[in-house]
Amino acid sequence: MKCETAVLVRIFIGENDRYEGKPLYKYMTELCRERGVAGVTVFRGILGYGKSSVVHEQRLLKLSSDLPIVIEVIDCEEKINEVLPELSKLVDSGLITLERVKVIRYN
Incomplete structure (x- = not known):
């Protein structure tokens, strides 16, 4: 990544969300x-809710609780613009946010 200003994409989905198995x-x-x-x-995440307002939380005795998952993707704006349409198509129910961030160091 060779840019001083990048784009951070956050994708909020559920742990049970699948694509092609x-x-x-x-x-x-x-x-x-x-x-x-x-x-x-x-x-x-250990606790959270979304559009449905159903609270998902980690419980000791419960095997599957569909916990919240946040995926952060970062790169220069051009690269994000290339991949974002593909990522967006994969999210049936969830949330995608974008923000500009300043890159201090990337080694």
Whole structure:
């Protein structure tokens, strides 16, 4: 990544979301890597809710709770503009946000 100002994409989905039988967060990460995107990080939330207002939380005795997942994708604006349409098509129910960020260091 050779830009001082980048774009940070945040994609909010559920842990149970799938694409072609694979966890959606994993599919998106692999897609971004194949497209040469500078970086992707996936976070698993312990509590959250979205449009439906259904609270999803981690419970000790519950095996599947569809916890919130946040995928952060960062790169120069041009690269994000290339991959964003593909990522957007994969999100049936969820939220995608964009923000400009200043890159301090990328080694």
